[in-house]
Amino acid sequence: MTQGMNNLLGLREMSPESIVEVLDTARSFREVLERPIKKVPTLQGTTVVNLFFESSTRTRISFELAERRLSADVVSFAASGSSVSKGETLKDTARNIEAMKTDVVVIRHSSTGAPHFLSRLLKSPVINAGDGINEHPTQGLLDMYTMREKFGELKGLNVCIVGDIVHSRVARSNIFGLTKLGANVAVCGPKTLIPDYLDQFGVKTFFDIDEAIGWADVLNVLRIQLEREAGGNFPSIREYRLYWGINIHRLERAKRPLVIMHPGPINRGVELDADVADGNTSLILDQVTNGVAVRMAVLFLTGAKSS
Amino acid sequence: MTQGMNNLLGLREMSPESIVEVLDTARSFREVLERPIKKVPTLQGTTVVNLFFESSTRTRISFELAERRLSADVVSFAASGSSVSKGETLKDTARNIEAMKTDVVVIRHSSTGAPHFLSRLLKSPVINAGDGINEHPTQGLLDMYTMREKFGELKGLNVCIVGDIVHSRVARSNIFGLTKLGANVAVCGPKTLIPDYLDQFGVKTFFDIDEAIGWADVLNVLRIQLEREAGGNFPSIREYRLYWGINIHRLERAKRPLVIMHPGPINRGVELDADVADGNTSLILDQVTNGVAVRMAVLFLTGAKSS
Amino acid sequence: MTQGMNNLLGLREMSPESIVEVLDTARSFREVLERPIKKVPTLQGTTVVNLFFESSTRTRISFELAERRLSADVVSFAASGSSVSKGETLKDTARNIEAMKTDVVVIRHSSTGAPHFLSRLLKSPVINAGDGINEHPTQGLLDMYTMREKFGELKGLNVCIVGDIVHSRVARSNIFGLTKLGANVAVCGPKTLIPDYLDQFGVKTFFDIDEAIGWADVLNVLRIQLEREAGGNFPSIREYRLYWGINIHRLERAKRPLVIMHPGPINRGVELDADVADGNTSLILDQVTNGVAVRMAVLFLTGAKSS
Secondary structure (H helix, E strand, O other): OOOOOOOEOOOOOOOHHHHHHHHHHHHHHHHHOOOOOOOOOOOOOOEEEEEEOOOOOHHHHHHHHHHHHOOOEEEEEEOOOOHHHHOOOHHHHHHHHHHOOOOEEEEEEOOOOHHHHHHHHOOOOEEEEEEOOOEOHHHHHHHHHHHHHHHOOOOOOEEEEEOOOOOOHHHHHHHHHHHHOOOEEEEEOOHHHOOOOHHHHOOEEEOOHHHHHHHOOEEEEOOOOHHHHOOOOOOOHHHHHHHHOEOHHHHHOOOOOOEEEOOOOOOEOOOEOHHHHOOOOEOHHHHHHHHHHHHHHHHHHHHHHHO | OOOOOOOEOOOOOOOHHHHHHHHHHHHHHHHHOOOOOOOOOOOOOOEEEEEEOOOOOHHHHHHHHHHHHOOOEEEEEEOOOOHHHHOOOHHHHHHHHHHOOOOEEEEEEOOOOHHHHHHHHOOOOEEEEEEOOOEOHHHHHHHHHHHHHHHOOOOOOEEEEEOOOOOOHHHHHHHHHHHHOOOEEEEEOOHHHOOOOHHHHOOEEEOOHHHHHHHOOEEEEOOOOHHHHOOOOOOOHHHHHHHHOEOHHHHHOOOOOOEEEOOOOOOEOOOEOHHHHOOOOEOHHHHHHHHHHHHHHHHHHHHHHHO | OOOOOOOEOOOOOOOHHHHHHHHHHHHHHHHHOOOOOOOOOOOOOOEEEEEEOOOOOHHHHHHHHHHHHOOOEEEEEEOOOOHHHHOOOHHHHHHHHHHOOOOEEEEEEOOOOHHHHHHHHOOOOEEEEEEOOOEOHHHHHHHHHHHHHHHOOOOOOEEEEEOOOOOOHHHHHHHHHHHHOOOEEEEEOOHHHOOOOHHHHOOEEEOOHHHHHHHOOEEEEOOOOHHHHOOOOOOOHHHHHHHHOEOHHHHHOOOOOOEEEOOOOOOEOOOEOHHHHOOOOEOHHHHHHHHHHHHHHHHHHHHHHHO
């Protein structure tokens, strides 16, 4: 029997046991996705509201698919053209939506802590689909699911996250989750993009990508936000690619075939070369598939608790 | 047995009996919303089209939830990026959508009379979700439902609508509906925002908010449209708040606890203080919940008629 | 037993037998649309993704209705605010969406050949909902369905397409499809808007609208894209109307009542006068209704193949 969860706010707050429960539950939903009819009646009659205050295609579609495949009713809401632009507070928006007797709230917001704030106001479970530069817990869980599927267990696995760590909620959720289940986590990137609080989580830092490649079993390569980096965190895209871009030549120096992951969307030829992204050690498309299963698990565990 | 309705264009056009029929029907849907499975098969196989030519979050979500909980198929349409911007007439848009064999049309439009125009063209029932500064009949009905639930009946109830009356379709729908069921209706606000046609409907006017508070059982406080009021209908937001804003001190002067309502979204600290909006005589969140039930009733009564 | 289709990319690529199969299959779905419950369980548990990289109301709504009436799960995606604006390639977007285990992809794109490109990458069937100035095959099929319903068969029928032929994917799909089933096809419009490759398809050209009217059984009148024509393909809207606009006086010179079609949205009073568009030989609203049935047929034939 499952215990269920009240909310999914971040992996930082979760116990190792709860993380394992999500990953185990996701496995059975992953099987559903291989059936001709990929739909189960689990959340029939339940209403899930997607509050996307920050634009997103793949995360929103992944959640919507997960919701529909659990037979939930789905109401989606994008920030533009909404009451938010009429100056309504997040609190009022949320309480109004809950007053419509919805069951689960999925929220993506540019402010760190918005889902935590909501969860204190609402009786409904709240699922964090990305908040500011804090966490993107379902991404962290799907990354962990994908590594666990590949390697059997996470304990002792060497995972290096490459790129702009300081602005990445994906990096943070990976760090919190992976260290809890016993993986060894490192980060690698330009000094300007590595935060200084990582020691306390037992995270190793590499400033040389070739050293990182020598150490790692998995490279989780982050997207360089081209818009943001114009700000001057490194001299140029060309230079970033030269020093940190993952290409086939660099990987040949590794002792064993490295597993490549990326949360997408990829800047091909910047942080990751096309032949690596599409190569046979890339798990990038598995991540996408597993994302639907992991989100089904999270919706099931929170939705079951609520009803 | 219900009689059903051909359309819901406005409360001005409705008989008292039809209004009561909606309110009575809504009561059974209100009960559905308290069940674990908040869904009934009433409109299965029926297609409802939401034509929102004016942006809206809460009204659209409320209608969509009502439609899904009746098991209707839902197609939504927002004005931006649509054929409308290609210069198509409302008539052509509507007839095209009807030619796709849809069953019920919900329309929100910035032009007064757009739903009435449509209803003459279409065989499908038309539901007005707000037209210009004319009416917002489902808001009027949900306000009436909420007062009736609180007080048992509307006859003899003293309801004062506060704020920008002249531009408010909510005010108009309240006035038409409440007077038909025997409530005493007053308005209160700055002289520039009170229309001069109210006498003919037997509506009282207060220019002093404290007098209004002394008279009323219910204050239905309207949103001040900050954008619009920049135009100069009153000197400043600060002054509006000072003279017309509802706060706890003002309410203490009332003889009995006043019921507070607001159609949302609230400008907290302008027309309504936070402690009043969240206080124990506020029915604001009940209005939101009841809105779904009332819209289910209207969809049921018009949809049943059509099939 | 149906054979099914792998994709619907264009009528140019289709055999006459496949075209007839779609039209015959559409007939049974057309009957479904006359039932009180317009829904069949055919694609239950199947997920259809609508990728609309080009804005569209009527085509998108028609597809969504077709999908819902086949009981498919529907995920829609519009270009604005999507990963596309983050510079993701079409290939990555498509492969990611397929990795979410979707079953059928409907794509509308401003680039000619985008659906063909996708179909080479994806295992899922791809349906072209309009690509650049190449084809709009479901529009072509619904036009053919509508003519066949009216006249019994297409063989020997004289169809004249009027307007901006050179930029029209509707014209191209009509030409490819109609000629394959033995209709005689002509085009008529200003010289600047008639392409020079038409001879090879056996298409006749008229530069005089009255001659075209004397020859045709059907006029398929195209929309003048007012935005584009400002570019100078003809002197003015007024002049276009004078020389090419279809009005009642012009039609009276025809030997027999001409059937009028238009893919919509109509510029009333430009390419087509209101009394002709709404007259009793106009099949314009039939086209809209038949469009849903034809799209149901295409989704069924491709979706059945895929599962």
